[in-house]
Amino acid sequence: MIVHFKMDYPKKNLIKKMEDKEMKKRFVFIFVLIALAVVLVGCGSSTPAEPTPHPGQALVETKCSTCHGLPQVNNAKYTRGTWESTVDRMVMAGMQIPDDQKALIIDYLAIRDENK
Numbered sequence: 001m002i003v004h005f006k007m008d009y010p011k012k013n014l015i016k017k018m019e020d021k022e023m024k025k026r027f028v029f030i031f032v033l034i035a036l037a038v039v040l041v042g043c044g045s046s047t048p049a050e051p052t053p054h055p056g057q058a059l060v061e062t063k064c065s066t067c068h069g070l071p072q073v074n075n076a077k078y079t080r081g082t083w084e085s086t087v088d089r090m091v092m093a094g095m096q097i098p099d100d101q102k103a104l105i106i107d108y109l110a111i112r113d114e115n116k
């Protein structure tokens with residue numbers, strides 16, 4: 001019995017030490033994760049906000065893709081005046097759109113093509 005205890009005690013101690021080490025490793029790991037999360041959240045809030053899209057953009061995507069595809073609209077590069085007459089032609093082709101939305105679409109396309 002005595003011999004058994006003598007053999008057993010240091011062994012148990014060793015396992016306990018190893019467990020302590022594992023716990024410490026785990027704490028360090030969790031700490032690093034938290035620190036990383038804090039840094040990432042900090043970076044996220046400091047990145048400049050995306051510029052707000054022109055309200056006409058969403059209208060073009062929904063209103064101008066029903067009869068033909070959007071490429072028809074995106075491949076064109078017109079002046080404001082040509083867009084006015086083109087959109088009027090689309091209205092004559094059967095497009096139904098309130099005047100304020102029409103103005104937004106023309107404005108968006110004119111600005112887009114100025115920078116094309």
Ligand code: HEC
Pocket residue numbers: 060063064065066067068072073076086087089090093094095096105
């Ligand atoms: C009611 C159906 C309809 C809708 C909605 C429509 N179009 Fe058209 N579109 C046409 C037809 C038909 C043609 C081909 C005949 C023509 O060119 O007039 C055309 C052709 C075009 C062309 C190529 C010809 C050209 O004149 O350059 C462009 C650009 C265009 N459409 C832009 C638009 C835009 C921008 C919108 C949204 C504001 C729109 N379309 C919505 C029917 C439509």
